Amino acid sequence: MEEKKLNVKWNGHACFEISGSRRIIIDPFLEGNPVAQKKKEDVQADVIVVTHGHGDHVGDALFIAKKNKAPIVTMVELAWLLKEKEESLEIHDINFSGSVNINGVKITAVPALHSSSYDGKYAGNPGGMIIEMDGRTLYHAGDTGVFMDMELIGKMYKPEIALLPIGGHYTMSPAEAARAVEMIHPKVAIPMHYNTFPPIQQNPEVFKTLVESGSKAKVHVMKVGQNLDL
Numbered sequence: 282m283e284e285k286k287l288n289v290k291w292n293g294h295a296c297f298e299i300s301g302s303r304r305i306i307i308d309p310f311l312e313g314n315p316v317a318q319k320k321k322e323d324v325q326a327d328v329i330v331v332t333h334g335h336g337d338h339v340g341d342a343l344f345i346a347k348k349n350k351a352p353i354v355t356m357v358e359l360a361w362l363l364k365e366k367e368e369s370l371e372i373h374d375i376n377f378s379g380s381v382n383i384n385g386v387k388i389t390a391v392p393a394l395h396s397s398s399y400d401g402k403y404a405g406n407p408g409g410m411i412i413e414m415d416g417r418t419l420y421h422a423g424d425t426g427v428f429m430d431m432e433l434i435g436k437m438y439k440p441e442i443a444l445l446p447i448g449g450h451y452t453m454s455p456a457e458a459a460r461a462v463e464m465i466h467p468k469v470a471i472p473m474h475y476n477t478f479p480p481i482q483q484n485p486e487v488f489k490t491l492v493e494s495g496s497k498a499k500v501h502v503m504k505v506g507q508n509l510d511l
């Protein structure tokens with residue numbers, strides 16, 4: 282497939298919009314997100330991807346899916362819980378190493394070292410998501426600690442772009458995320474899941490310095506609301 286530009290927009294926390302031949306929104310936590318500028322009403326998406334059940338990741342997924350008549354792709358047990366809430370929606374349930382292909386967007390679930398609950402219920406395993414579109418590959422790690430199988434994720438899917446949490450407390454901090462970059466070998470790493478709430482205050486420049494002194498990957502520290510053509 283011909284390689285095209287991907288536009289990556291960060292809405293703060295773990296919420297990214299990825300636009301190429303399709304528009305994807307990942308972990309659409311907008312309402313109640315203290316740093317997000319985008320309103321859930323303004324989101325235009327063809328596919329909604331949710332990594333796990335925590336409120337700061339599911340966010341406005343149901344609202345956006347309904348408004349855009351767009352499918353949600355997420356981990357199996359969370360998919361069931363979301364379906365209970367909104368039976369009319371198209372919700373794709375995938376599990377580790379499993380994929381769905383929706384109009385040219387391939388989404389594959391990979392492990393994340395974290396937990397998952399939704400609406401007070403256990404929501405199965407959390408995931409990271411590999412997203413392939415227009416011949417490009419991006420890895421959204423979800424919320425995760427660092428783990429050795431990130432090396433396999435790097436070798437298997439060869440993501441060019443890795444979106445990695447660095448906030449600490451619930452996920453990797455800059456030190457662990459820099460180690461993750463060494464294992465994943467992306468061309469570009471973008472930090473996320475920091476400076477949204479007091480427990481996850483971090484300086485992303487620490488991550489940038491650690492990565493760029495130790496590997497060939499380039500770190501783009503994005504501003505909330507910023508668009509990047511990659």
Ligand SMILES: [Zn+2]
Binds near residue numbers: 424
């Ligand atoms: Zn979480």
